[in-house]
Amino acid sequence: MQWLNILIQGALLGGIYALFAIGLSMSFGIMRLVNIAHGDFIVLSGYVALVVTQGTGLDPFSSLVIVVPVMFALGYALQRGLLNQTLSGGLLPPLLVTFGISIIIQNGLLQGFGAYDHRLQEGAVETASLHLPGGIDVGVYPLLVFAVAICAIASLQLLFYRTGLGRAFRAVSDDADTAELMGIDNRKLYALALGIAMIFTAIAGVLFGIRTIFDPAAGPIRLILAFEAVIIGGLGSMWGTLIGGMVLGIAQSVGAALDPTWQILAGHLAFLAILILRPNGLFPRTRD
Amino acid sequence: MTLLRTQNLSAFYGDFQALFDINVSVEEGETVAIIGANGAGKTTLLRAVAGALATAPDTVLFDGEPIGHKTPHEIVHLGIAMVPEGRRLFPSLSVEENLLLGTHSERAGPWNLSRVYQLFPRLHELRRLPAPSLSGGQQQMAAVGRALMSNPRLLLCDELSLGLAPVVIRDIYRCLGAIIAEGTTVVLVEQDINRALDASTRFYCLQEGRLALSAPTKNFDRGALTAAYFGM
Numbered sequence: 001m002q003w004l005n006i007l008i009q010g011a012l013l014g015g016i017y018a019l020f021a022i023g024l025s026m027s028f029g030i031m032r033l034v035n036i037a038h039g040d041f042i043v044l045s046g047y048v049a050l051v052v053t054q055g056t057g058l059d060p061f062s063s064l065v066i067v068v069p070v071m072f073a074l075g076y077a078l079q080r081g082l083l084n085q086t087l088s089g090g091l092l093p094p095l096l097v098t099f100g101i102s103i104i105i106q107n108g109l110l111q112g113f114g115a116y117d118h119r120l121q122e123g124a125v126e127t128a129s130l131h132l133p134g135g136i137d138v139g140v141y142p143l144l145v146f147a148v149a150i151c152a153i154a155s156l157q158l159l160f161y162r163t164g165l166g167r168a169f170r171a172v173s174d175d176a177d178t179a180e181l182m183g184i185d186n187r188k189l190y191a192l193a194l195g196i197a198m199i200f201t202a203i204a205g206v207l208f209g210i211r212t213i214f215d216p217a218a219g220p221i222r223l224i225l226a227f228e229a230v231i232i233g234g235l236g237s238m239w240g241t242l243i244g245g246m247v248l249g250i251a252q253s254v255g256a257a258l259d260p261t262w263q264i265l266a267g268h269l270a271f272l273a274i275l276i277l278r279p280n281g282l283f284p285r286t287r288d
Numbered sequence: 289m290t291l292l293r294t295q296n297l298s299a300f301y302g303d304f305q306a307l308f309d310i311n312v313s314v315e316e317g318e319t320v321a322i323i324g325a326n327g328a329g330k331t332t333l334l335r336a337v338a339g340a341l342a343t344a345p346d347t348v349l350f351d352g353e354p355i356g357h358k359t360p361h362e363i364v365h366l367g368i369a370m371v372p373e374g375r376r377l378f379p380s381l382s383v384e385e386n387l388l389l390g391t392h393s394e395r396a397g398p399w400n401l402s403r404v405y406q407l408f409p410r411l412h413e414l415r416r417l418p419a420p421s422l423s424g425g426q427q428q429m430a431a432v433g434r435a436l437m438s439n440p441r442l443l444l445c446d447e448l449s450l451g452l453a454p455v456v457i458r459d460i461y462r463c464l465g466a467i468i469a470e471g472t473t474v475v476l477v478e479q480d481i482n483r484a485l486d487a488s489t490r491f492y493c494l495q496e497g498r499l500a501l502s503a504p505t506k507n508f509d510r511g512a513l514t515a516a517y518f519g520m
Contacts, residue, residue, distance in 0.1 A: 164388070164391075167381065170378065179378070182364065182434065183364030183365060184389070184392050186361070
């Protein structure tokens with residue numbers, strides 16, 4: 001029973017990793033933008049939520065009403081004003097610029113909030129758990145996060161496959177030059193894409209901030225987890241990303257059960273194993 | 289009335305000059321062919337008109353307005369649509385989604401999904417399939433349909449016949465007749481000279497980036513054309 005418990009905890013942990021990965025996956029899938037600052041945007045969302053909760057007395061969940069639009073606007077403006085300028089010269093310029101943004105965010109947060117740990121307090125839901133028959137204990141909060149991840153991916157699938165905007169996103173991902181020749185304003189579309197990606201980044205940042213402490217330097221490890229979830233799942237496949245997150249989560253909790261110091265390493269080892277066995281991930285979609 | 293005019297249009301790929309002072313004009317309702325050998329600058333000319341290649345503002349005039357500086361999507365909104373060389377359908381979209389992509393310019397006009405399916409009935413049967421699963425001729429129909437969905441005043445067709453069987457080419461050109469009858473002005477770029485001349489009222493012949501010859505198609509001496517085409 002202990003192992004079943006470990007598998008379930010791990011799988012649920014995958015939900016938050018999938019949420020980390022959605023924004024990264026979108027910006028790479030649509031504009032071939034490798035966003036090195038992605039992890040820092042997750043952390044930044046946590047800090048925005050911190051300011052909102054402290055300033056207004058809202059709880060972290062309710063603070064999303066403000067955090068989500070703020071991050072959407074930031075993503076839209078950043079793509080429109082800066083990142084669009086970097087996209088015509090290959091993969092390297094956006095890599096360098098987002099690397100720079102990452103440094104700016106980390107140091108800006110350090111300047112504004114100090115190097116202390118912070119956490120968002122949501123109250124009783126954090127520690128509540130369900131006792132299922134057979135001795136299985138499931139935390140209510142991990143379950144909730146997992147449900148949010150599923151809803152997030154389902155809504156993105158609807159957006160991509162049932163709306164005109166989604167059609168345009170897929171067309172631009174296939175062939176940006178031809179999409180422009182068909183009347184699509186790529187630059188505006190890219191700005192919308194990063195804005196939408198930031199909505200999910202904001203949700204991930206707030207949900208993770210309730211679960212775990214964060215500090216200004218916490219971004220890069222989030223970025224790596226997001227990368228690993230995307231690569232394991234296969235580029236361009238949103239459900240694959242969820243599976244990728246679950247693979248990471250299960251590997252980590254199995255590793256932690258064997259020896260607590262193995263938790264993080266076990267996740268990376270699972271990633272390396274999949275990279276060797278299936279370099280394109282489990283469910284590859286995006287073509288180059 | 290002149291719908292499209294280029295004035296001393298030059299175009300470059302980096303340091304390489306592909307077009308030299310090209311002056312062409314297309315009247316509303318006309319079908320004009322642009323012919324020439326491989327590398328003569330035909331596709332470059334279409335790409336410059338469509339905005340895919342940077343040019344000086346005043347070198348391309350559409351409906352009297354300078355458009356040389358505009359982006360491709362702005363030009364589609366003004367009413368110029370392109371059927372690109374090699375079809376360039378979006379592989380991860382279905383046939384119908386490819387067609388619907390042409391509606392992003394939100395131009396009103398006679399063309400919509402049902403009219404396009406009326407023109408190409410085969411596409412209606414295939415509408416749910418992914419675009420790459422179609423044959424070359426069906427893909428070309430979808431590419432023409434996608435361009436029509438933006439209800440263009442000017443339709444630019446780049447190498448409609450490329451890589452297609454003669455019987456399929458004949459079908460597609462027959463449909464082009466229906467499009468022209470709808471009042472759409474058409475510019476055809478072709479390597480297949482006879483096909484292009486049969487479908488058009490006037491032609492321009494390009495040779496190494498320069499205009500070599502221009503004349504009405506009717507009763508034109510094809511021997512003289514050969515000279516302009518090959519530069520002999």
